[in-house]
Amino acid sequence: MDLLKSMKISSSGLSANRKRIEAISSNIANAQTTRTAEGGPYRRKEVVFGSEPARDSFSEILEGEIDAQAQTVHATEVVSTNKAPVLKYDPTHPDANEEGYVAMPDVNVMKEMADMISAQRAYESNISAINTTKSMAMKALEIGRN
Amino acid sequence: MNVNDKTLKALAAAVKFREMRQEIISSNIANSETPGYKSKKLDFESALARALDVDGEMGMKVQEGKHYDVGSGGFDNLQPELYNDPNGVVSEDGNTVDREAEMAKMTENKIMYDALVQLMNKKMGLMKYAVQSER
């Protein structure tokens, strides 16, 4: 039971990091998008992580200690930033306003790449955790087999 | 060699606790980017050592040769300690998980888990051997 709960927790980490990578990819792809359906330039997406207790873990042992239990994580929301878009001077751009400024998305591609690497590392750590949990469970099946 | 002897009980308890520890480590790793999440630790070593009382400091004295040593604390109510790690380095979003340290802990936990299962198998294998040898 404990080991299966571990797998659920690790897989929640995988999902959350995958969503993060999706948001980062979307940001990078749309780094130059000045025209969107809602009007205005593309707004950078960010994923907010939240944790919640994995239910049924340790309940027999630690009744009442809610905040000291194993936690699953999930991407609670994907928010678009509300920051004012960056204005760039380019009169030749089709979307330039009267003064010649174009509103560009507030996306720093270098920062997004760094975030992507960090998300990838986190994803790999969760994979490693799942593999370890799986091997432990398989090992437990060997008890008494000889 | 008794089926209920201390060593087997200790091994079974240790295996269970290491599974719990794996759960906590998984939780730490999964939440290594969650703002405000505090890294957690599970300690069972002191509780188990007390129950085992290997050096006989706290145990009952066995007077008669036939009396079995049942151990001092008993293995029925072993409680591990689960708490927020006080040594965590707090990053700007309030998260205290050190992912690399958690990976190292996970590896160590796994190795010890494997060793404990193997020892359990060995002990039970020896008992089976003794029971089955026929003459």
Added chain:
Amino acid sequence: MSIQTFSQMQNTLKNYDVSNWSKSVEFGKKMDFGEGLEGVSPGESSSKTFGDFLLESVSQVNKMQQDADVAVQKLASGESQNLHETLLAVEKADIAFKTMNQIRSKVIDAYREIMKMQI
């Protein structure tokens, strides 16, 4: 030697209870191998007999088992981090026990062989 002696010995070997064994004067008297080898009862000083060897060996095997147990308990509770030493100790105790078991089988075989002899 009588049949009862051997089944007694078999039982005591199975039960592994060395302290009882050594206290038994009856056992010492029954280990009568004839000329040259004498049964020993505690308190008598005499040259080493086969009985002595057996007793010593069994108690050594017992000690190895107990040492292995202690090592395993220390490993389980995290007191010791000596993985290889613990596994070695357990393996040694295993081999010692299995060897002793084989010796027991051989002794019983020898007894049966003797019993088959027509007088």
